[in-house]
Amino acid sequence: MPEFTCQLKQYRVAKGLTQEQLAELVHVRRETIMRLEKAQYNPSLKLAIDISRVVDQPIEKLFIFD
């Protein structure tokens, strides 16, 4: 799996969303968001786009690949 840094947590918190709420909005489980934020799970393009739309940030700001 390619190494990456995930900045999702700071943008999610800035948006005032909990992991649970974000998970519900993008139709995944809270565990998936949790692992995403720890950069332990590499999301599909669809999920990355869905998340970027919810937090109003471009994908490249949320997931920074080395």
Next chain:
Amino acid sequence: MNRKSMTRWLIAGGLVLAVMLASCAYSVLYNESRWVAPMDLSTYQFRIQDLPMLIAVPLFAVYILALGFRLFQAARRQRLQGQPGYTRHLDPRMGLFGLFGFLGFLGFWTYTTQRVIFPFFFFIFFGFFGFYYEGKLSDTLADEMFEEHRLKAQLKAYKIGMSLIFLMLWLVGFGLFSQQLDYVAIYLTIGISLAYAVTVFMSEYLLYRYERQE
């Protein structure tokens, strides 16, 4: 498949099963067990008493085929909608069905007394221990991470199962039990049943491990 449609299918299934059982009972009681016990079809002559079984058997077959088709359609529709579904609800205690695997040991007795080896096949039921882990993941939202874990677990389990089968075939190929064909049949029945059981169990166990990150 919604609840209403599922209820209709269950009622239909109950009716078909009732027709089948009633036909079997009629045949056993009033028609010399024709179409229930094995019979020589080359000398078959139609009797009016055969009608219940001749109706019940195709009806049962049509029901099974239609149900399979309907389930396939429902699964396909869910996939096309792109919405993740939930894993089925299962009690982890169902894993106890894995104990039926011990019935496989009956094979040693049936082989020595009657030279019958088919009970060795029951070792396959050890795979039911996997229900324990499947039950623990009951009603989980099967999102993309879950699906990825499921595929990873299945792939690893298949690799393990195929490696076991390869090892068994390799040993037979190099002459294990070559003087006793009966033993080869027993060895392969046990071996392939156990390899299948291991594959079924491991795919559930590994999925649980990946999900819980242990």
